[in-house]
Amino acid sequence: xxxxxxxxxxxxxTFVVIVTYSLWxxxxxxTIGRKIGIGEVHQSGQLQESDLPTDT
Amino acid sequence: xxxxxxxxxxxATPLTRVLGILGIAAxxxxxxxxxxxxxxxxxxGEAVRMLYLHxxxxxxxxxxxxxxxxxxxxxxxxxxxxxxxxxxxxxLAGSAAEVGVVFTGLTLITGMLWGKVTWGTYxxxxxxxxxxxxxFVTYLGYLALRRLPADPVVRGRRAAVxxxxxxxxxxxxxxxxxxxxxLHQKASLSVGRRPEITGEMYxxxxxxxxxxxxxxxxLIIHRYxxxxxxxxxxxxxxxxxxxxxxxxxxxxxxxxxxxx
Numbered sequence: 001x002x003x004x005x006x007x008x009x010x011x012x013x014t015f016v017v018i019v020t021y022s023l024w025x026x027x028x029x030x031t032i033g034r035k036i037g038i039g040e041v042h043q044s045g046q047l048q049e050s051d052l053p054t055d056t
Numbered sequence: 057x058x059x060x061x062x063x064x065x066x067x068a069t070p071l072t073r074v075l076g077i078l079g080i081a082a083x084x085x086x087x088x089x090x091x092x093x094x095x096x097x098x099x100x101g102e103a104v105r106m107l108y109l110h111x112x113x114x115x116x117x118x119x120x121x122x123x124x125x126x127x128x129x130x131x132x133x134x135x136x137x138x139x140x141x142x143x144x145x146x147x148l149a150g151s152a153a154e155v156g157v158v159f160t161g162l163t164l165i166t167g168m169l170w171g172k173v174t175w176g177t178y179x180x181x182x183x184x185x186x187x188x189x190x191x192f193v194t195y196l197g198y199l200a201l202r203r204l205p206a207d208p209v210v211r212g213r214r215a216a217v218x219x220x221x222x223x224x225x226x227x228x229x230x231x232x233x234x235x236x237x238x239l240h241q242k243a244s245l246s247v248g249r250r251p252e253i254t255g256e257m258y259x260x261x262x263x264x265x266x267x268x269x270x271x272x273x274x275l276i277i278h279r280y281x282x283x284x285x286x287x288x289x290x291x292x293x294x295x296x297x298x299x300x301x302x303x304x305x306x307x308x309x310x311x312x313x314x315x316x
Binding site: 004015017018026029 | 102
């Protein structure tokens, strides 16, 4: 395998892994958020975004 | 009146959105610098471009594991005193460890590819590579331990102890190239030692480290919030189960009465 091909595979794989993991984290947050009522119709007494902790 | 909110607000705040956009923009610049602007190495040629991924990845992994250890220590120290059992620290430890495992995995992948070009082999059981794979496996074990069903505080304490034990390997990985004769080169940048690289390569490496730090921080913050959401979901499920069991009781007694 040539140096250029190795570099291309290395950089490509790294970006694929990071983007896939980021999308998984965001989509998991959205899926669970919908299940527990955050991001959908908010009734009084239901969980709001403000119930979540702010910045770490 | 019901109020509809934006889905994207579930784990994001204006700060994390800015951090996310900054991370994407910085990654694009990093790719341009690393792949096109920075010069090829005299010895390694184009393969040296793996440096800008490989080295920052392990730095962020180290940083994440340090954060995991500090959070685990604080969790162990405060879990009995705080109202919420210090679960904030447990969440932070878990999210940082997961991001650390992702970046350790990337370090291994990029290192293997780089090794194939420079050493002629993907893998060699030398001290640096072996201790790094051990680090990856022990933190995978830590993440598996966090998923075992148990009382959250008890599980958090077990995980915290495991995190502190796992951390022993971090300095061993870092200093393995100094302590043993290895195929792996010594650290490119080290405190108190003259850098092995200079000029555009040096600045590109530092810039890459900054970019990966931004991306890592964004991931840790989001993962932390997802863990919090998972906890809320589990608590809601538990409440629903308990209330459904309470509702079942009168039905059971009615049924028993009908039989007698």
